[in-house]
Amino acid sequence: xxxxxxNLSMAIALLSSILIAASMVTSEEEFMITIPPEPEPGxxxxxxxxxxxxxxxxxxxxxxxxxxxxxxxxxxxxELVRGMGKICHDDLLQFYVSLPQLGFNVxxxxxxxxxxxxxxxxxxGSCSDNEVxxxxxxxxxxxxxxxxxxxxxxxxxxxxxxxARWVDDLAMAEVVEKKGKMWVTMGIxxxxxxxxxxxxxxxxxxxxxxxVLDGNDIHLSLKELYEKLSNGKxxxxxxxxxxxxxxxxxxxxxxxHGIPWSVKGQQIKSGTCSLEGxxxxxxxxxxxxxxxxxxxxxxxxxxxxxxxxxxxVYLPNSKFRKSSPGDPSFxxxxxxxxxxxxxxxxxxxxxxxxxxxxxxHVENGRVSFFSFAKTELPILP
Amino acid sequence: MMPRWKGKGLQAKANAxxxxxxxxxxxxxxxxxxxxxxxxxxSVLVEVDAELADLLNRSCFGRPRITxxxxxxxxxxxxxxxxxxxxxxxxxxVIGEDGSIKSNEELWDYFKSKKLVFPVxxxxxxxxxxxxxxxxxxxxxxxxxxxxxxxxALVHSEYAVLALSEGDNDLNGRLRVWSDVxxxxxxxxxxxxxxxxxxxxxxxxxxxxxxxxxxxxxxxxTITRWNPERSREDQTGPKNGTKKILKDWCxxx
Numbered sequence: 001x002x003x004x005x006x007n008l009s010m011a012i013a014l015l016s017s018i019l020i021a022a023s024m025v026t027s028e029e030e031f032m033i034t035i036p037p038e039p040e041p042g043x044x045x046x047x048x049x050x051x052x053x054x055x056x057x058x059x060x061x062x063x064x065x066x067x068x069x070x071x072x073x074x075x076x077x078x079e080l081v082r083g084m085g086k087i088c089h090d091d092l093l094q095f096y097v098s099l100p101q102l103g104f105n106v107x108x109x110x111x112x113x114x115x116x117x118x119x120x121x122x123x124x125g126s127c128s129d130n131e132v133x134x135x136x137x138x139x140x141x142x143x144x145x146x147x148x149x150x151x152x153x154x155x156x157x158x159x160x161x162x163x164a165r166w167v168d169d170l171a172m173a174e175v176v177e178k179k180g181k182m183w184v185t186m187g188i189x190x191x192x193x194x195x196x197x198x199x200x201x202x203x204x205x206x207x208x209x210x211x212v213l214d215g216n217d218i219h220l221s222l223k224e225l226y227e228k229l230s231n232g233k234x235x236x237x238x239x240x241x242x243x244x245x246x247x248x249x250x251x252x253x254x255x256x257h258g259i260p261w262s263v264k265g266q267q268i269k270s271g272t273c274s275l276e277g278x279x280x281x282x283x284x285x286x287x288x289x290x291x292x293x294x295x296x297x298x299x300x301x302x303x304x305x306x307x308x309x310x311x312x313v314y315l316p317n318s319k320f321r322k323s324s325p326g327d328p329s330f331x332x333x334x335x336x337x338x339x340x341x342x343x344x345x346x347x348x349x350x351x352x353x354x355x356x357x358x359x360x361h362v363e364n365g366r367v368s369f370f371s372f373a374k375t376e377l378p379i380l381p
Numbered sequence: 382m383m384p385r386w387k388g389k390g391l392q393a394k395a396n397a398x399x400x401x402x403x404x405x406x407x408x409x410x411x412x413x414x415x416x417x418x419x420x421x422x423x424s425v426l427v428e429v430d431a432e433l434a435d436l437l438n439r440s441c442f443g444r445p446r447i448t449x450x451x452x453x454x455x456x457x458x459x460x461x462x463x464x465x466x467x468x469x470x471x472x473x474x475v476i477g478e479d480g481s482i483k484s485n486e487e488l489w490d491y492f493k494s495k496k497l498v499f500p501v502x503x504x505x506x507x508x509x510x511x512x513x514x515x516x517x518x519x520x521x522x523x524x525x526x527x528x529x530x531x532x533x534a535l536v537h538s539e540y541a542v543l544a545l546s547e548g549d550n551d552l553n554g555r556l557r558v559w560s561d562v563x564x565x566x567x568x569x570x571x572x573x574x575x576x577x578x579x580x581x582x583x584x585x586x587x588x589x590x591x592x593x594x595x596x597x598x599x600x601x602x603t604i605t606r607w608n609p610e611r612s613r614e615d616q617t618g619p620k621n622g623t624k625k626i627l628k629d630w631c632x633x634x
Contacts, residue, residue, distance in 0.1 A: 246609070247609060250609050250610060252609065335559070338557055338558050338559065339556055339557070339558070339559060339561075339562050342547060342580050342600065342602070345602075358607055361559045361562075361563075363559065368563065368606065369606065369607040369608070369609060370562060370566070370604060370605065370606055370607065371603075371604070371605050371607055372602055372603075372604055373602060373603050373605070374600070374601070374602055375577070375601045375602060375603050376601055377509065377512055377514060377528070377540070377577075377601060378512070379512040379513060380399070380400060380401070380512060380513035380514060380530060380531075381396070381399035381400070381401060381513065
């Protein structure tokens with residue numbers, strides 16, 4: 001067990017006083033909060049240094065904001081964004097979540113709340129949105145981006161692990177046992193069964209919410225699933241997965257473009273996964289009347305070679321239903337080589353009509369999103 | 382991005398004093414005084430009296446040169462500014478090194494020889510000026526122009542402008558690779574401007590004479606970076622929306 005020092009024990013006392021106030025732990029349990037061994041050597045020293053960067057009042061303010069929906073005061077936002085910094089902020093949250101008692105005693109709802117903050121740092125976001133820090137924002141973003149999603153892999157959800165079986169023919173995982181409400185926004189439904197694409201499967205495994213078995217009921221490791229991603233047969237590749245995970249971690253609902261979320265009375269088809277576009281969406285296209293013009297238009301649209309529509313993205317929305325998802329908030333294109341030309345962008349605008357689209361560029365583990373929107377500057381007086 | 386006025390009451394001041402009016406006053410004054418510009422490499426120098434100097438300053442054409450000369454003031458015009466006054470507003474005549482007045486065609490050829498992309502750059506300059514935006518050099522921001530809603534003393538510029546030509550990547554070569562996009566967008570963001578690309582299509586009219594310009598078409602596009610961490614809710618501000626997102630997300634996992 002790690003040696004308790006003044007700062008750490010203060011941090012624990014702070015947390016437990018708030019948890020007691022929020023009725024999440026009983027007062028007897030307060031004294032039983034033990035500190036697990038350091039995840040990495042030197043981690044607790046870092047935590048101590050971080051705690052020193054903030055006043056006790058603000059520490060309380062922010063932990064309360066995380067756990068109890070309170071507002072963060074402007075002064076504390078300054079301390080958080082300028083004084084403490086994002087790295088310390090994320091480290092501290094990770095520390096709190098790692099405390100084993102929190103895993104057992106904090107309710108199901110709240111550990112997810114904490115994890116949202118690690119992944120999405122809403123308190124961070126709402127503090128640094130303050131205009132005063134507008135100039136700093138860009139700097140902070142770019143450096144700390146790579147740290148915030150790394151913590152995801154350290155989270156272990158102890159309860160509610162769903163089970164799925166990988167089906168090689170489909171290159172998808174068929175869900176066998178569903179736990180938790182994430183299935184409202186993940187997986188596609190065919191004939192009452194739910195299937196996950198490789199990126200969904202990997203995402204869920206990484207956060208510890210899914211166990212996958214192979215055809216012989218043998219547990220598939222993360223390594224084996226990464227291998228499946230690499231072999232190219234599952235309609236996905238590493239960068240696509242990075243984008244998927246980035247957006248999912250922030251709460252967006254993300255589905256593959258051209259694949260219906262739910263189809264009744266139809267078995268899943270092999271080839272649903274293929275990168276070139278699903279058989280299902282091709283079949284749907286055939287239902288439309290074909291005259292020469294529409295065929296030519298279809299062909300013109302397909303000539304956009306550098307980019308392919310990857311995902312339909314919906315804003316985080318508790319009302320999302322697979323049976324009627326509605327139009328996505330935007331369609332996401334992943335650009336692999338160079339930015340699209342104006343001609344290509346215009347073609348996409350014709351294709352998608354009213355639905356906006358964005359481009360995503362992934363390089364060196366960095367995911368960036370750009371909009372190329374038509375505009376017209378007003379004529380001034 | 383909304384226009385950021387530099388102080389209280391400045392927006393009202395700008396509204397009371399529209400740029401179109403200032404420019405047309407400049408135009409009539411220049412004609413009245415039969416102003417002549419002197420061509421010198423890539424600049425055109427004009428000597429003006431106090432009234433014209435004031436109009437040039439208020440309409441943001443050219444840069445004043447500080448000299449010891451008391452009664453008259455010298456201004457230095459960029460190629461696009463000079464050509465706009467000559468060709469579009471028809472209020473200035475430019476004298477070459479041989480002492481004779483240059484025709485628009487001669488000026489056009491001359492400027493093209495100095496700047497290969499002059500036709501595209503000029504089309505963008507004049508397109509924005511025609512809409513009564515103030516257009517200045519954007520060199521220090523790594524772009525072609527910066528566009529202001531009114532005089533720079535009153536308002537910050539909203540747009541950093543790149544003049545791109547359709548398909549002619551050889552001539553322009555900007556934003557061809559993603560790191561260019563990242564670079565330019567970031568730079569613009571750090572100076573609180575939106576990146577505006579104005580794409581000029583010559584429609585195969587070539588660039589032999591300035592009369593080709595009227596057949597060019599122009600399209601404006603902004604390139605902005607989308608930050609998924611910030612845009613997760615539709616309407617509510619960051620603090621209120623945070624709690625809702627939290628609840629929504631929790632319900633899903």
